[in-house]
Every structure is written in structure tokens, then in C-alpha cells.
Amino acid sequence: MPGPASTTDxxxxxxxxxxxxxxILPLAKELLALGPNFRVLVIDDHSPDGxxxxxxxxxxxxxxLFLLHRTADKGRGRAGRDGFVRALELGATVVIExxxxxxxxxxxxxxxLERLNRRGEEVGLVLGSRGVVGGxxxxxxxxxxxxxxxxNLYIRMMLGVPVRxxxxxxxxxxxxxxxxxxxxxxxxxxxAIVQELLFKTAQRRIGIAEVPIEFQNRLHGQSTLTLRILxxxxxxxxxxxxxxxxxxx
Numbered sequence: 001m002p003g004p005a006s007t008t009d010x011x012x013x014x015x016x017x018x019x020x021x022x023x024i025l026p027l028a029k030e031l032l033a034l035g036p037n038f039r040v041l042v043i044d045d046h047s048p049d050g051x052x053x054x055x056x057x058x059x060x061x062x063x064x065l066f067l068l069h070r071t072a073d074k075g076r077g078r079a080g081r082d083g084f085v086r087a088l089e090l091g092a093t094v095v096i097e098x099x100x101x102x103x104x105x106x107x108x109x110x111x112x113l114e115r116l117n118r119r120g121e122e123v124g125l126v127l128g129s130r131g132v133v134g135g136x137x138x139x140x141x142x143x144x145x146x147x148x149x150x151x152n153l154y155i156r157m158m159l160g161v162p163v164r165x166x167x168x169x170x171x172x173x174x175x176x177x178x179x180x181x182x183x184x185x186x187x188x189x190x191x192a193i194v195q196e197l198l199f200k201t202a203q204r205r206i207g208i209a210e211v212p213i214e215f216q217n218r219l220h221g222q223s224t225l226t227l228r229i230l231x232x233x234x235x236x237x238x239x240x241x242x243x244x245x246x247x248x249x
Contacts, residue, residue, distance in 0.1 A: 011113070012039045012092035014083035016076060020100040021049040025058055030106040031096075032064055039090060041066045042100075043083040045074040066090065077193035081186040084178055095178060097171040104128060104170040108213045112172035115211050124177035124206035125198075131164025134212030154234065155195060158241050161202045164210060169194050177206050192236030199240050200249070 013031045017024055028040045044052035044067065052069045059065040068086050070079060080097070087095045094116065098104040112126045130137045131152060137145050148167065155166040169191075181200040188196045201208060243249035 008037065009093040009113075010037055010039065010091050011035075011094045011096060011109075012041055012087040012090055013096040013098065013109075014041050014043060014080070014087050015098060015100045016079040016083060017042055017044045017047060017051045017055075017100045019047045019049045019051060021047065021051045021054055023100050023102060024051055025054055027100055027102060027106070028055070028058070028062075028065055031109075032062070034106060034109060039064045039066065039092070041068060041083055041087055041090065043068045043070065043079045043086075045079055046071045075189040076191045077186065077188040077196075080193045081183060084173075084183045084186075088175055088178060088183075093175050095173045095175060097169060097173065099169055103216050105213070105216060108170070108211065109172070111211050115209050116172050116174065121209075122207045123209045124174045124180070125201050125208045126172040127163065127165055127168045127208065127210045128170030128172075128213040129163075129165035129168055129210035130213065130215050132210045132212050135165065135210075136212075136214040138214050138216050151234070155237055158237050159195065159199045159202070159244075161198055161208075163198065163202075163208060166198060167194060168210075170213060177201060180204055180206065188236060190236075192240075195237055196240060199244070203244070203249075 015027065024042060031040050032038055042055045044055065046052060046069065052067060055065065055067045059067055068082060070082065084095060094113065096109060108128050112128060115126045116123055129135050137148060152164065152166050155161065156163065181197060181204060183197065186193055186196060240249065
């Protein structure tokens, strides 16, 4: 079981990006302002809007900002996996996983860290959650909120994970948890990486906690999430269940 984190942890915030030029530098500035022990790692899949160029330039004068520029084997899952591996190479003891579009607000990170560090509880992963008391899905219509609830029910039933917001991509990981689940062997190419790593964490009986957040709409740009990607995610959950039943995960 992963051991407790300390308040002097090296915290690496991993931010996968694709066409987030309008969002990434303001977000990085907010994250670095959280404390001298924070680092920001941007994982960019060669964005046509030049997101990676902006980060590369800013990193020349900001030693706590890092860029992982990917030009092959693209996709949210691959970027997430490579970002986790690089964060561990940087010496992270805690890794924050979040989106670049400000839907995940940095102000919640100290709360997530406090929950991870709470004495007397073995927790290896903390989720920023819309599904617990106090959590909100801001500015979303009833249909989107219903879809989110149905998706979470489906994932909980299929994978047996004790989590209210299974789709949350705003997470605070203990580095030991990522090592325990062998994050470098993550196989999901797309957004289903979120469910894959959650399932593997639950399988290892590592403690998972949730703290309430208000999920915001993106500030700038367009989401890359489509109906096709959503359906692929639900299919991926079936694959995870099958792999577990057959003893291959």
C-alpha cells in the first residue's frame, strides 16, 4: 500500500493539450503560483495552433515549466501515459492530472492535496468530483447532466469501482500509486485512460477519495470530445471488464 505523502512533496501538474494556445499559459501561471514545490508539465500532440511553441518559448525563462512535445502515436491516452511517466522521471511524489481549458480550476488542488495527506487514512488517489455532496456540473443542461449520471452508473456497475464521478479527469495521484498500477503499461489510446487507471487502482485495493468541485465550461476554444469518442469510451469499459474476467488485467 502506498505510504503517506508529505506537505513538502514535489507536485507535478500534467496537462495534455491539443489546440489550447489561448488557455495554456494563463493556466500554467496559476498552477506555478500555488507554491515553489509545483511544476507544470505540458504534453502536447503537435497542436496546429502552436500550443507547444508557446510553452517551449515560456519554458526558456521559467525553469518549473516543462514541455513534452509528441509528434507520433497521438491521442489522449498515449499523451496521458507519457505525461505520467515523464512526471515520475522529474522526481514527482504527487502528480496532478487535469485539463487545459480551465474546466478544472487550480483553486481545488490544495484541497485535493490536503485530502491525500490526511492523517490516519491510506489514500493513493483523490478525484475532483461532481458526484459527491457539494460537487456541481456548472452551466450544463439537464440532458448533459443526465448523460453524466447515466455514464457513471454504467461504469460503476461494469467495473465495480466505489466512485461517484468515474469520468473525472481531475485527479491527484500519489507517485507510488502510479508505480503500483504500472502506469507505463497503460493501453487505452483515447479518453478511456481515465477509466482504465481508475479500475486498476481499485483492483489493487488502493484507497480512493473524492472531493467536491464545480466543473466549469471551457474558457476558450473547442472541445475535442465527440459522440464517437464517447461511444468508444463505453466500449472500452466493456473491454476492461472482459480483461478482468479473463485474468489479463
